[in-house]
Amino acid sequence: MILCDTNILIELYRNNPDIVDSVEFMKQENIAISDVTRAELFVGALNKRELQVLYNDISQLTVMPILPDISTMSIELLLKYCLSHNLDFHDSLIAATAICHNIELYTLNIRDFIFIPGLKLYRPLFIN
Numbered sequence: 001m002i003l004c005d006t007n008i009l010i011e012l013y014r015n016n017p018d019i020v021d022s023v024e025f026m027k028q029e030n031i032a033i034s035d036v037t038r039a040e041l042f043v044g045a046l047n048k049r050e051l052q053v054l055y056n057d058i059s060q061l062t063v064m065p066i067l068p069d070i071s072t073m074s075i076e077l078l079l080k081y082c083l084s085h086n087l088d089f090h091d092s093l094i095a096a097t098a099i100c101h102n103i104e105l106y107t108l109n110i111r112d113f114i115f116i117p118g119l120k121l122y123r124p125l126f127i128n
Helices: 006-013 017-026 035-043 048-058 068-081 089-101
Strands: 002-004 031-034 062-064 104-106
Touching: 002 006, 002 089, 006 017, 006 035, 031 035, 031 089, 035 048, 035 062, 035 089, 068 089, 089 104
Parallel strands: 002 031, 002 104, 031 062
Antiparallel strands: none
């Protein structure tokens, strides 16, 4: 299982060929997203039709809810890194989700997460 950050799904919808290839390689049953990503995608919908498409597509993925352990770890990460590394709330929840579930995080914003101990980042072999 690999947790995909919001930017991966956005690039997938933009038909970024590198992202499309990497997601196809991972296979749909191995892709998970956080409730945070689901919410961010819904908020970004431009109209009801787009919102319905997002809803239908996301229903095919594993969505990981924000459990108490994730919330607690997110706050701990914020206390430790919000000032020194500008970690924001959404990213802290996504990172905590990956850590608590012991899965890799696939993101295009490596610099937003690289400093977090215990967080494993997914790096496709064929993407620069």
